[in-house]
Amino acid sequence: MALAASLLEVSASDAELVQRVRLGDLDAYGLLMTRYRLRFGRYAFHLLGNESDAEEALQDAFTRAYRSLARCREPERFAAWLFRILVNCCRTTGSRRGRENARRAPIEAAGAVGVAHPAERAMYREEIGRALAGLPAEQREAFLLKYVEELSYEEMVGLTGVGESALKMRVMRACARLRELLGDHAD
Amino acid sequence: MTMRIDEFPDADADEFGRRLGSELQAPVPLSDRVEQRVLASLRQPGPAGRTERRPRHRQILAGAALAAGVALVFGLGVLTGRRTAPGAPAEPALAASQPDVRVVEFALRIAADSAVTLVGDFNDWDPRATPLRPASDGLWTVTLPLRPGRYRYTFIVDGTRWRRDPAAPRALEDDFGTPTSVITVASR
Numbered sequence: 001m002a003l004a005a006s007l008l009e010v011s012a013s014d015a016e017l018v019q020r021v022r023l024g025d026l027d028a029y030g031l032l033m034t035r036y037r038l039r040f041g042r043y044a045f046h047l048l049g050n051e052s053d054a055e056e057a058l059q060d061a062f063t064r065a066y067r068s069l070a071r072c073r074e075p076e077r078f079a080a081w082l083f084r085i086l087v088n089c090c091r092t093t094g095s096r097r098g099r100e101n102a103r104r105a106p107i108e109a110a111g112a113v114g115v116a117h118p119a120e121r122a123m124y125r126e127e128i129g130r131a132l133a134g135l136p137a138e139q140r141e142a143f144l145l146k147y148v149e150e151l152s153y154e155e156m157v158g159l160t161g162v163g164e165s166a167l168k169m170r171v172m173r174a175c176a177r178l179r180e181l182l183g184d185h186a187d
Numbered sequence: 188m189t190m191r192i193d194e195f196p197d198a199d200a201d202e203f204g205r206r207l208g209s210e211l212q213a214p215v216p217l218s219d220r221v222e223q224r225v226l227a228s229l230r231q232p233g234p235a236g237r238t239e240r241r242p243r244h245r246q247i248l249a250g251a252a253l254a255a256g257v258a259l260v261f262g263l264g265v266l267t268g269r270r271t272a273p274g275a276p277a278e279p280a281l282a283a284s285q286p287d288v289r290v291v292e293f294a295l296r297i298a299a300d301s302a303v304t305l306v307g308d309f310n311d312w313d314p315r316a317t318p319l320r321p322a323s324d325g326l327w328t329v330t331l332p333l334r335p336g337r338y339r340y341t342f343i344v345d346g347t348r349w350r351r352d353p354a355a356p357r358a359l360e361d362d363f364g365t366p367t368s369v370i371t372v373a374s375r
Binding site: 029030033045051063065081084095121128141147150160174182 | 200201210211215220224225226229230308339341343347349367
């Protein structure tokens with residue numbers, strides 16, 4: 001019975017869980033947080049460059065979202081609503097940290113890193129992380145939204161308030177700089 | 188190297204971006220302590236586990252904000268009257284009995300075809316939450332009850348154009364290229 005109940009909870013839709021939270025079921029909010037911690041934590045981690053800041057931004061976003069749940073007009077689109085809050089929390093955390101501490105030291109141009117061997121993948125991801133840290137914040141944000149979160153430019157415009165042309169320019173510059181830093185010469 | 192926006196996305200750069208993006212799509216193993224902290228905070232007594240955050244930046248007096256044309260602070264409490272089940276999330280209850288609650292007027296003078304809305308930390312950047320009302324001569328206004336604190340905000344004109352408040356300080360978060368203003372509501 002307990003297993004069946006647990007499966008039911010896991011398979012509950014976002015809208016169902018939001019409704020339960022609104023009725024006072026805090027455990028349902030725990031399920032929503034678990035559902036989106038890894039997916040949205042990935043964005044926060046890559047934007048902010050470390051686990052501690054990512055957790056802080058995520059915690060802030062979850063808390064704000066809970067307190068504002070009455071304003072979530074489309075519970076079936078809870079994820080998109082939460083992501084908008086997270087993007088802004090990441091901006092706040094990133095700006096604060098950018099002034100308090102140096103981020104991970106940007107790398108100088110490195111030699112191309114092979115990724116054919118699975119054992120090298122983790123190292124390659126670390127290289128990418130360091131290269132991302134070398135980008136201006138707005139380019140890093142645009143790159144992650146475009147290629148990691150796979151948003152359309154239209155969605156990015158709505159999320160960031162930046163015009164489409166400016167976003168394309170940011171993504172273009174981010175790609176060019178990352179290629180320099182990672183020593184990737186596709187041509 | 189001079190880059191032109193009309194040349195993007197070129198196939199090479201786009202393919203490179205997608206390849207890098209796919210590497211970064213692997214899960215990042217953040218622990219469940221995030222949920223634990225949030226749940227612990229929400230279970231604390233108080234209005235929906237509200238967590239107070241101290242403003243990190245220098246506060247300005249509400250009077251100074253008024254003088255700067257940032258906002259008009261009327262200093263009136265507002266009773267929202269929302270009903271929620273015990274323990275359910277609620278928007279921060281802004282009651283007249285809470286002396287710190289201020290009513291702030293936001294205003295923007297701009298030629299808009301259809302609508303001006305206000306988005307910010309106080310409404311989770313929801314573009315539908317806080318529409319401004321047109322007054323005269325292209326002036327759009329709205330009032331909001333706010334607790335003391337620092338809030339980032341901006342206006343959205345006709346659903347697409349983001350406009351910073353020209354009379355308010357620029358937010359530090361402008362690092363991300365979004366035109367954002369900041370207001371600090373002082374305690375009484």
